[in-house]
Amino acid sequence: MDFALAVLDMAGTTVADDGLVVRAFTAALDDLRVGDAERPRMQQYVLDTMGRSKIEVFRALFAAESDAQRANAAFAAAYDELVGSVVPIPGAEDAIRALQEGGTRVALTTGFGAGTRDALLDALGWADLADLTLCPAEAGRGRPHPDLVLTAVLRLEIDDVRTVAVAGDTTSDVLTGLRAGATVSAGVLTGAHDAAALTAAGATHVLDSIADLPGLLGHR
Incomplete structure (x- = not known):
C-alpha cells in the first residue's frame, strides 16, 4: 500500500x-x-x-x-x-524527511496547547519541517478521539483513511489511530507506555523508535 x-x-x-x-x-x-x-x-x-x-x-x-x-x-x-532543553528522538528528523521524500505527507500532533507546540517546534528548528502541525484546540477534541487524525486528513486532502499511518508512544495515540480508521496505528517504545500497554490498546505494530516507521511503510 x-x-x-x-x-x-x-x-x-x-x-x-x-x-x-x-x-x-x-x-x-x-x-x-x-x-x-x-x-x-x-x-x-x-x-x-x-x-x-x-x-x-x-x-x-x-x-x-x-x-x-x-x-x-x-x-x-x-x-x-x-x-x-528538548532534543529530537534520534533519527526522527531523518524519518520525517524519508517519509516525505517517499511521497507520504507528515502531520505532527500533540496534546499541548498551540503556544507550547509552537515553542517546541521553534526550539527544535522544526517550524517548517512537517506538512501540518495540530493541537487539540485546532481539531475539536484531543486524543483518544479521532479528531486530530481526521482533521489532518481533511486539511491535507487525503482521499482514503486507509492510506493513513499513525504513530505515538501512548495508548491514547494508538486508540486515536484505530478510531480514525488508519491502517497502521503503531506504538513506539521511546516514551510513556511499554509494549504490553501499547499491544493491549490494539497497536497494529510496536516499533523500537519512530526511525523504524519509514521501513514499515515501504520507504528506504
Missing part, C-alpha cells in the same frame, strides 16, 4: 521527553498547592493519560473549571521554561 499520510505524535515519539511533561505537571500542582495526600493519585492519572489534551486531563483532576484553567496555564508556563 502507498501511504499518503503519517500522523506522528511529538513528545515521547519524535521529541525526547526526558521527564519534562511530568516536571511541568508537578509545577502546576505546586501552583494550586495540591496537598501530599492527593498528589500520588493525580500524578498516576497524568502518567496513565499521557498523550491526551492537557486541559482535558486537568478538567478530570479538578472539579472547578477555574482550577483546571489555572493548572493548564501553570503547566504551559513551566513547560515553556523547560523547552529549550
Whole structure:
C-alpha cells in the first residue's frame, strides 16, 4: 500500500521527553498547592493519560473549571521554561524527511496547547519541517478521539483513511489511530507506555523508535 499520510505524535515519539511533561505537571500542582495526600493519585492519572489534551486531563483532576484553567496555564508556563532543553528522538528528523521524500505527507500532533507546540517546534528548528502541525484546540477534541487524525486528513486532502499511518508512544495515540480508521496505528517504545500497554490498546505494530516507521511503510 502507498501511504499518503503519517500522523506522528511529538513528545515521547519524535521529541525526547526526558521527564519534562511530568516536571511541568508537578509545577502546576505546586501552583494550586495540591496537598501530599492527593498528589500520588493525580500524578498516576497524568502518567496513565499521557498523550491526551492537557486541559482535558486537568478538567478530570479538578472539579472547578477555574482550577483546571489555572493548572493548564501553570503547566504551559513551566513547560515553556523547560523547552529549550528538548532534543529530537534520534533519527526522527531523518524519518520525517524519508517519509516525505517517499511521497507520504507528515502531520505532527500533540496534546499541548498551540503556544507550547509552537515553542517546541521553534526550539527544535522544526517550524517548517512537517506538512501540518495540530493541537487539540485546532481539531475539536484531543486524543483518544479521532479528531486530530481526521482533521489532518481533511486539511491535507487525503482521499482514503486507509492510506493513513499513525504513530505515538501512548495508548491514547494508538486508540486515536484505530478510531480514525488508519491502517497502521503503531506504538513506539521511546516514551510513556511499554509494549504490553501499547499491544493491549490494539497497536497494529510496536516499533523500537519512530526511525523504524519509514521501513514499515515501504520507504528506504
